[in-house]
Amino acid sequence: MILSNDTKSKIGEYAKKYPKVKSAILPALHYAYEEQGYLDDSMYEEIAQVLGVKFIEVAEAASFYTMFPKQKRGKYYIQVCRNISCALLGSHHLTQYLLQKLGTKLGETTKDHLFTVVEVECLGSCCSAPMMQVNDKYYENLTLAKVDQLIDEWRAAK
Amino acid sequence: MQKHVLFENINDPKLHNIDRAIELGAYKAWEKVLKSIKREELVQMVKDSGLRGRGGAGFPTGLKWSFVPVASPKPKYLCCNADESEPGTCKDRVLMECDPHSVIEGVMIAAFAIDCHTSFFYVRGEYDLSMRRIEKAIDEAYKKGYLGKNILGTGYDLEMILHRGGGAYICGEETALLSSLEGEKGLSRIKPPFPAVSGLYACPTVVNNVETLANLPRIVINGGQWYASMGTEKSKGTRIFSVSGHVKKPGNYELELGTPLRTLIYDYAGGILDDKKLKCVIPGGSSVPVLMPDQLDTPLDFESVQAAGSMLGSGAVIVMNEDTCMVWVAEILAHFYMHESCGKCTPCRQGTGWLYEIIHRIEHGQGRAQDLDTLLDLAKNIEGNTICALGDAAATPVISTIKQFRNEYEYHIEHKKCLVKSDFRLR
Amino acid sequence: MGDFNITVNGKTVPAVKGQTVLQAALAAGIDIPVFCWHPQLVPVGACRICLVEIEKFPKLQVACATPAADGMVVMTESPKVVKARQGVLEFILAHHPLDCPTCDKGGECDLQDVTFKYGLDYSRLQEPKHRNIVDENSTFDDLQIGPEIIRNQNRCIHCYRCTRIVDEACFEDDLGAYQRGYHTEILPPPHREIRNLYSGNVVEYCPVGALTNDDWRYKVRVWLTKQAKSVCTHCPDGCNLTHWTFHNKIFRATSRPNENIDRGFICDIGRYGYQQVASSDRLKQPMIKKNGELIEATWEEALNLIKTQVSELKSKLSGNAFFGLIGETSTNEEIYSFQRFLRRVIGTSHIDSRINRKRRLTFGEEVTSRAIAPDHVSYQDIDKADTFVVYASDLHSENPITALRIKRGVRYRDAKIIIINSRSTHLGVRTGATNLLHKPGTGLAVLTGIVDAAVSSTTFDKSAVGLSDQQISEFKQAHTELLLPKAAAMSGVGESDLRAVADSLVRSSNVVIFCGADFSRYPYRDEELLALDNLRRICKSAKLAVLPESSNSVGAELLGAYPNQYPGGKGSDAKSKFEDLWRGPLPDFSGKDMIGILEAINEDEIECGFIFNADPVRVFPDGNYADAVLEKLKLLVVVDSFMTETARLADVILPLSTFAETEGTRTNWEGRIQYTQSAIKPMFDSKPGCEILELLADRLGVSFGQGRPSEVYGELNKSLGDVLPVRYEMFKSEGAIYDRPKHQPKPGFNRVAYNAIPSDREYPNFLTVGNADHHRGPNTERNPSLLKFTGDPFVGLSEIDAKELMISDGDLVKVESRTGKVVGNARVIAELPGKVVFLPENFRELRPNLLMGLKEKFDHVKVTKM
Numbered sequence A: 001m002i003l004s005n006d007t008k009s010k011i012g013e014y015a016k017k018y019p020k021v022k023s024a025i026l027p028a029l030h031y032a033y034e035e036q037g038y039l040d041d042s043m044y045e046e047i048a049q050v051l052g053v054k055f056i057e058v059a060e061a062a063s064f065y066t067m068f069p070k071q072k073r074g075k076y077y078i079q080v081c082r083n084i085s086c087a088l089l090g091s092h093h094l095t096q097y098l099l100q101k102l103g104t105k106l107g108e109t110t111k112d113h114l115f116t117v118v119e120v121e122c123l124g125s126c127c128s129a130p131m132m133q134v135n136d137k138y139y140e141n142l143t144l145a146k147v148d149q150l151i152d153e154w155r156a157a158k
Numbered sequence B: 001m002q003k004h005v006l007f008e009n010i011n012d013p014k015l016h017n018i019d020r021a022i023e024l025g026a027y028k029a030w031e032k033v034l035k036s037i038k039r040e041e042l043v044q045m046v047k048d049s050g051l052r053g054r055g056g057a058g059f060p061t062g063l064k065w066s067f068v069p070v071a072s073p074k075p076k077y078l079c080c081n082a083d084e085s086e087p088g089t090c091k092d093r094v095l096m097e098c099d100p101h102s103v104i105e106g107v108m109i110a111a112f113a114i115d116c117h118t119s120f121f122y123v124r125g126e127y128d129l130s131m132r133r134i135e136k137a138i139d140e141a142y143k144k145g146y147l148g149k150n151i152l153g154t155g156y157d158l159e160m161i162l163h164r165g166g167g168a169y170i171c172g173e174e175t176a177l178l179s180s181l182e183g184e185k186g187l188s189r190i191k192p193p194f195p196a197v198s199g200l201y202a203c204p205t206v207v208n209n210v211e212t213l214a215n216l217p218r219i220v221i222n223g224g225q226w227y228a229s230m231g232t233e234k235s236k237g238t239r240i241f242s243v244s245g246h247v248k249k250p251g252n253y254e255l256e257l258g259t260p261l262r263t264l265i266y267d268y269a270g271g272i273l274d275d276k277k278l279k280c281v282i283p284g285g286s287s288v289p290v291l292m293p294d295q296l297d298t299p300l301d302f303e304s305v306q307a308a309g310s311m312l313g314s315g316a317v318i319v320m321n322e323d324t325c326m327v328w329v330a331e332i333l334a335h336f337y338m339h340e341s342c343g344k345c346t347p348c349r350q351g352t353g354w355l356y357e358i359i360h361r362i363e364h365g366q367g368r369a370q371d372l373d374t375l376l377d378l379a380k381n382i383e384g385n386t387i388c389a390l391g392d393a394a395a396t397p398v399i400s401t402i403k404q405f406r407n408e409y410e411y412h413i414e415h416k417k418c419l420v421k422s423d424f425r426l427r
Numbered sequence C: 001m002g003d004f005n006i007t008v009n010g011k012t013v014p015a016v017k018g019q020t021v022l023q024a025a026l027a028a029g030i031d032i033p034v035f036c037w038h039p040q041l042v043p044v045g046a047c048r049i050c051l052v053e054i055e056k057f058p059k060l061q062v063a064c065a066t067p068a069a070d071g072m073v074v075m076t077e078s079p080k081v082v083k084a085r086q087g088v089l090e091f092i093l094a095h096h097p098l099d100c101p102t103c104d105k106g107g108e109c110d111l112q113d114v115t116f117k118y119g120l121d122y123s124r125l126q127e128p129k130h131r132n133i134v135d136e137n138s139t140f141d142d143l144q145i146g147p148e149i150i151r152n153q154n155r156c157i158h159c160y161r162c163t164r165i166v167d168e169a170c171f172e173d174d175l176g177a178y179q180r181g182y183h184t185e186i187l188p189p190p191h192r193e194i195r196n197l198y199s200g201n202v203v204e205y206c207p208v209g210a211l212t213n214d215d216w217r218y219k220v221r222v223w224l225t226k227q228a229k230s231v232c233t234h235c236p237d238g239c240n241l242t243h244w245t246f247h248n249k250i251f252r253a254t255s256r257p258n259e260n261i262d263r264g265f266i267c268d269i270g271r272y273g274y275q276q277v278a279s280s281d282r283l284k285q286p287m288i289k290k291n292g293e294l295i296e297a298t299w300e301e302a303l304n305l306i307k308t309q310v311s312e313l314k315s316k317l318s319g320n321a322f323f324g325l326i327g328e329t330s331t332n333e334e335i336y337s338f339q340r341f342l343r344r345v346i347g348t349s350h351i352d353s354r355i356n357r358k359r360r361l362t363f364g365e366e367v368t369s370r371a372i373a374p375d376h377v378s379y380q381d382i383d384k385a386d387t388f389v390v391y392a393s394d395l396h397s398e399n400p401i402t403a404l405r406i407k408r409g410v411r412y413r414d415a416k417i418i419i420i421n422s423r424s425t426h427l428g429v430r431t432g433a434t435n436l437l438h439k440p441g442t443g444l445a446v447l448t449g450i451v452d453a454a455v456s457s458t459t460f461d462k463s464a465v466g467l468s469d470q471q472i473s474e475f476k477q478a479h480t481e482l483l484l485p486k487a488a489a490m491s492g493v494g495e496s497d498l499r500a501v502a503d504s505l506v507r508s509s510n511v512v513i514f515c516g517a518d519f520s521r522y523p524y525r526d527e528e529l530l531a532l533d534n535l536r537r538i539c540k541s542a543k544l545a546v547l548p549e550s551s552n553s554v555g556a557e558l559l560g561a562y563p564n565q566y567p568g569g570k571g572s573d574a575k576s577k578f579e580d581l582w583r584g585p586l587p588d589f590s591g592k593d594m595i596g597i598l599e600a601i602n603e604d605e606i607e608c609g610f611i612f613n614a615d616p617v618r619v620f621p622d623g624n625y626a627d628a629v630l631e632k633l634k635l636l637v638v639v640d641s642f643m644t645e646t647a648r649l650a651d652v653i654l655p656l657s658t659f660a661e662t663e664g665t666r667t668n669w670e671g672r673i674q675y676t677q678s679a680i681k682p683m684f685d686s687k688p689g690c691e692i693l694e695l696l697a698d699r700l701g702v703s704f705g706q707g708r709p710s711e712v713y714g715e716l717n718k719s720l721g722d723v724l725p726v727r728y729e730m731f732k733s734e735g736a737i738y739d740r741p742k743h744q745p746k747p748g749f750n751r752v753a754y755n756a757i758p759s760d761r762e763y764p765n766f767l768t769v770g771n772a773d774h775h776r777g778p779n780t781e782r783n784p785s786l787l788k789f790t791g792d793p794f795v796g797l798s799e800i801d802a803k804e805l806m807i808s809d810g811d812l813v814k815v816e817s818r819t820g821k822v823v824g825n826a827r828v829i830a831e832l833p834g835k836v837v838f839l840p841e842n843f844r845e846l847r848p849n850l851l852m853g854l855k856e857k858f859d860h861v862k863v864t865k866m
């Protein structure tokens, strides 16, 4: 039992909305991820049980989408948009700057478990490029000064 | 010219609250539809308006609805496509964040038009704020009785279910969206059958884009003729253009269709950043061919852009200055399509990766003379031979950049470095 | 004739509404390559190899998923098509390893064939091939993903046939496709294997060598093999197989798709079940018992011995001192010859094939007088039904392919399944069926309760089903002990569940009722048949099928393997006809059945017998008794392929060729007679059954001159009225159906007598017998591949009982009854209800029949931890 009863009941409730319960796999994955920060086989199993669907249906779906990692990420999960509009305004430089400043490599989590930096495809914030998403939040029109300030804040907040 | 239909109240910071939205006229159209408009009249009204889909393909909205066999005993479904992920595009997000009530009111109206009682709102997983705004708007609409059972005492029932994506561009493609909505992997499906006949849960289904839907309340209030009075002969109304890249004032601009590209870039978006020279423009999201500086006077409407050799697509205008290496651009886009191919059909699954690998090699100084022919031939082998249009979308930037900038590719192959080095820095 | 025509490559081709372009073209003999398409799967149009040009379509279309439309003009080999197809092929091949020489699919690989046809002999790929690395040290990237199945992901072309077969055709869930794009990997769910009963199909239908099985790989190259058309002998479903042989050895079995039956999917038991042909306990030579020991002999010696002994006994005794038993997997020809041999040559009517039943199972008087015989039901009826009742059967393990058909109905036609059983079964768990799980031995109460619920309902339209008020009230009066509240209490099934089932049966328009093996094994068979017949009478339209136990049980019944029945189900009035046919006198018509035979041996009335392809010691439901009784015989001749428990008691053993070594026909549960070729020549010194029987007859002075199956078949056909195809070569895929006579049933309900099971304090558990996973009946343990799935015998215990007795998985336990005991390792089975002990009947080390007492009506046992 990994998922809390609260999460399970939320999943169960949400599933009721759909004409077919299998549709609730995605919302269920989101609920589970929100609670745990990652997903694994036993959580798939629990989701399958709550929804009454097959384990494999949950596992296959989860593996397809990018938002359900199987490993925990840093407290600040920094996703830098690498796509065209951001790239035109320096996103590659932004990534390099972040990696250097945080002393880490792409896709790896810093030792203090604070930061994971990854590059992602377009996040739909092209008119405010360059941008990055940190956990759920968008940070747009980034400049070096802004990035410095943000990192200081996060480090201070731990 | 700039014309605020969708953006009428967009700057009102409270617009996302239902009370404020109602003050500004929200749900009047919905009431009107429920109380005084017949389903057939509504469909006709939207046909008259000339509204065409804003999701990419530009298919006439009223016509799409009329393919739904309303008499069928199966339930009908309406899905709002808010999966906006086409590189360069960020217009639906603005609508959802700032004016969610117009969007869901549009969903309600479209649902009514196809006699649907369960609608879905498929929002891109990463769009957290949009999702929360829409979630709140739906809640509020239920509370006010605009959704649910026996809406406003008219006997019409309508449920609206928010469905959050999981991070996959392909889920914006309508059949993949339906797969995803059914709880499966987001794999696109072969057509026919078209969703209008057999879509979600094998029932008649319409998928409409956020912006398309947001137009509906305005059309209902002001009439189809009013909407048709804007725009050009065949491209009616306004469109939101997301201008990004090397411009001074990037942003979303709502313009009447038919406004010249030059006006958008120079008058509204402030011209090229640092007053550099313009290299080229992608006028409709990353999946469409580039336009060259000599095509700046192209009016931004479906037909004219097509005549100029490109497409209006999602309305995302990506502007590139003279420092942009086009092989580098092609590499970025090829990487995107490789990453996002759902993998169901062969040409797309294998072809997108192959294209990327070759371009990557060229960009990194390992190109060979025969690579360009191979690239073009592979792209042609993908184009038109895949299940959904993602394959075409992947082929287009390759074909288009080679066509317009073959010299840059050749320079790369010959000199093992860029002709123009893109080294864009953060400020 | 089609509904309309289309034009393909200039040729007019008829098409039926709903057909795809591909189907219409294939039917007209026009070949279009496919990878992802399979006739039984929903087309997905994914691989794109079947692209064709269709006039008026701007783009090329996939033939496999484009519906044919009137007047369509299709080109399958135009320059545009060829270019696109070569493009697709190049994409597929880009990262495909070029390891054809070491790939088991080589020679029968769809990809190889298509590549050859489109002549692609170059690759423009400059980058390194993508490699999925499972083991750094292995060149071949093999990953064992199931007991029999090996995956090589690098060869996979992502057609997803395998995962779709598992899901859409087998209704299982142990294979998936994970990740996205070209990273997509085919794997079982984490920590699981692909081991469903149909798992071998994924190997058969993988168009490349990405999935192979241990059974076949690296043993022989396909182009060296010969193929034989065969029919599976492991269950009465009658799936069609191909046996692949090389140098008189079988290397594998694959499906031979038959639209009427299996539609191209077979179960693993059929697929790997050929291996027993080479089992180490095959009888290689005749044997003779000397000084209590069986020693090898020549055919001459063995036959002479039989001749002397039989002649001697016959001179002293009448034919009534002889008996014969034959197994129901024998061919129709063997069964026919066998009973003819006994009746005509030996002069006895003591013949039976129903050797594993404890109750006397000739239909009781009431059943016969009310003319309740099973209906003619076929696979086609399954496709029409909207509701299935499965009574007393673990259909999934007993009739795997019938179960698939039913599941298909559930998935694609929303048909309903109602399962009435005292243990929960795979079919019940997998299909969202309504499960009426009742206490052991109370099936009658459930059936009668449902009927009561139906007729008591206010909405029941009795006139629609031809019932009168009087008949209903008679029903109620006759069954006061079995009406609703009591039926529910007795069986443990909720009253509302009984009502719900009654309601759904009454509303169904087309019901098929199946009853399976447990029905024949356990008490009250006749009563249950009457009760099932009552159930049929509350439905608007219902058919009842009694599923036989073995691959040719129906043939045995049809061809005179029962004491009181001549071939064709003919009675005593046919005696003179058969005396004419067999040119000689026949004994008294009435003979003894299995139970009677054993009794008679015990009382020294019978002293000599022939047992052909049967192992009563192993399966008769009192093993100790059967053993002791058969031991008493003066002469026992056993004709078998294996050294069975019964063979050990024999005075003479004659080695019998197996199903693979002899041609002949068998009759599946539908009554469909199908022909099997012999795949290989008789192994060792064995001989096919018909030849042995002819040799025996000849020695004993009555030659029929029919040593070959085809010769026996000719006479057999004549005895049935020449209604079958004249020669073997004339058998088509639909086989032949022999129409059994129909009886006119009496109106109204049947009266069902019932006594509750007495409880037994000393032996508190109820014994049920069935099949272990991947086994069926007593022979499957001779197949190494099947043993990989379940190799060890076990004693199945419910969770409750295990807990109470403090037994956990693997503990050694003793199971005792009043008449015997067995010892084995416990296995806790979640689906088992309390107080029920499950023993598989598949393993000779743990024979459930040792616990069964002939005199005991119910099999009560107790379990103790050792």
Ligand SMILES: Cc1cc2nc3c(=O)[nH]c(=O)nc-3n(C[C@H](O)[C@H](O)[C@H](O)COP(=O)(O)O)c2cc1C
Pocket: B052, B053, B054, B055, B056, B057, B058, B059, B061, B064, B081, B082, B083, B084, B085, B086, B169, B170, B171, B172, B173, B174, B175, B207, B208, B209, B210, B212, B213, B388, B389, B390, B393
């Ligand atoms: C690869 C691909 C991605 C797409 N992504 C989106 C998207 O993010 N949002 C959208 O509205 N339409 C998208 N579309 C278009 C949809 O398939 C569909 O045409 C559209 O949602 C219909 O709505 P409309 O008629 O209102 O334009 C995409 C199409 C393709 C082929």
Ligand code: SF4
Pocket: C155, C156, C157, C158, C159, C160, C161, C162, C163, C186, C205, C206, C207, C208, C210, C211
């Ligand atoms: S393993 Fe075989 S059947 Fe499965 S997807 Fe790959 S190629 Fe297709």
Ligand code: FES
Pocket: C033, C034, C035, C036, C037, C044, C045, C046, C047, C048, C049, C050, C051, C062, C063, C064, C065
């Ligand atoms: S067979 Fe038609 S696309 Fe694969």
